[in-house]
Amino acid sequence: DGVCRVGLSTEEIQDLAKAGEEGRAKKCTTRDLPMILAQSTTANTQGQNRDGSFWGATTVASTMRLAHLAGISTFVTGGIGGVHRNGEISMDVSADLTEMGQTPVVVVSAGIKSILDIQRTLEVLETNSVTTVGWQTDEFPAFFSPESGVPCPARADNAEVIASAYWAARKLHLPQGMLVAVPNYDPAGANVERAIQSALAEAEEMNIRGQEVTPFILKRVAEKTGGDSLRSNMALVRQNAEVGAKIASCIANSAAG
Numbered sequence: 001d002g003v004c005r006v007g008l009s010t011e012e013i014q015d016l017a018k019a020g021e022e023g024r025a026k027k028c029t030t031r032d033l034p035m036i037l038a039q040s041t042t043a044n045t046q047g048q049n050r051d052g053s054f055w056g057a058t059t060v061a062s063t064m065r066l067a068h069l070a071g072i073s074t075f076v077t078g079g080i081g082g083v084h085r086n087g088e089i090s091m092d093v094s095a096d097l098t099e100m101g102q103t104p105v106v107v108v109s110a111g112i113k114s115i116l117d118i119q120r121t122l123e124v125l126e127t128n129s130v131t132t133v134g135w136q137t138d139e140f141p142a143f144f145s146p147e148s149g150v151p152c153p154a155r156a157d158n159a160e161v162i163a164s165a166y167w168a169a170r171k172l173h174l175p176q177g178m179l180v181a182v183p184n185y186d187p188a189g190a191n192v193e194r195a196i197q198s199a200l201a202e203a204e205e206m207n208i209r210g211q212e213v214t215p216f217i218l219k220r221v222a223e224k225t226g227g228d229s230l231r232s233n234m235a236l237v238r239q240n241a242e243v244g245a246k247i248a249s250c251i252a253n254s255a256a257g
Contacts, residue, residue: 001053002041004033006070019055028056029095030065060107061099064177073166073251074106076244078237079143080179082112082121085200085213093124100177101128106166106251108244110236111141111148111181114196115217118142118150125179126153131165135182135243144232145193146183156180159243163250182243186235188228195224 005012019025028036036056058066060080067075081094100107112118118140125132134140134152142148156162162180169176199220208216221229 002037004066006066015053016055025055025057027059028062029059030061030099032056033062060096064099064103064105064107067105068103074108074244074248076108076240078110078233079113080107080109082116083124085117086209087117087120097124097128100130100179102175103177104169104175105177106162106180106247107177108180108182108240108247110143110184110240113143114148114193115214118148122150129176131178133178133180135180137183141181141183142193144184144189146185152181159246159250162247163254166251167254182240184232184236186232189232191228192221192225192232195221
């Protein structure tokens with residue numbers, strides 16, 4: 001209806017879930033916000049939304065932007081977007097990385113899926129001066145797996161350190177956000193990670209390139225893992241929420257001065 005919502009009622013959550021199946025929801029990153037708002041407002045004015053609200057489903061990037069406008073310091077997600085494999089050729093780089101370089105919000109995630117190029121993603125985060133921290137780990141998590149083989153730029157063992165770093169950045173007038181990567185130790189994730197690596201090898205053997213890679217990988221992983229992907233996703237969301245709540249509480253309770 002042309003209004004940004006930070007926090008949803010039970011009825012709104014249910015309508016958003018239905019909207020995905022009914023074609024009333026669209027993935028909405030920061031660049032899409034103006035047009036989504038304008039189109040929704042126009043549709044309401046002209047009486048075109050008779051069958052329910054049209055939703056813009058926010059990405060990490062647009063969620064960061066709206067959270068900051070609402071005065072929220074911390075939010076939790078599953079995983080962030082990143083540099084796609086062969087991204088140096090396709091230039092397929094998520095806007096999440098750009099937004100983190102210009103919006104001072106702490107993003108708590110399970111790292112980056114190994115379907116993406118983790119090393120190059122961390123390089124872009126460094127270029128954008130984004131503080132990137134491993135939660136009680138020295139190795140950057142790979143979403144389904146706590147191991148990626150890529151060292152984390154920094155480590156924090158408690159929420160107090162994250163809160164202190166957040167306020168230090170504010171005192172320095174730094175515009176960047178912070179990424180806190182929480183390793184996922186759920187056993188189901190190991191099976192999913194093996195399936196991802198197997199699917200990546202298949203894609204290489206079949207010479208699948210560019211935009212065709214991601215749909216192929218996702219399809220093969222779903223076929224190989226059954227319900228393990230869902231179970232691992234649920235486990236990591238619960239864990240990320242717990243860590244994020246601790247960080248948000250520490251930020252709110254600590255003084256910037």
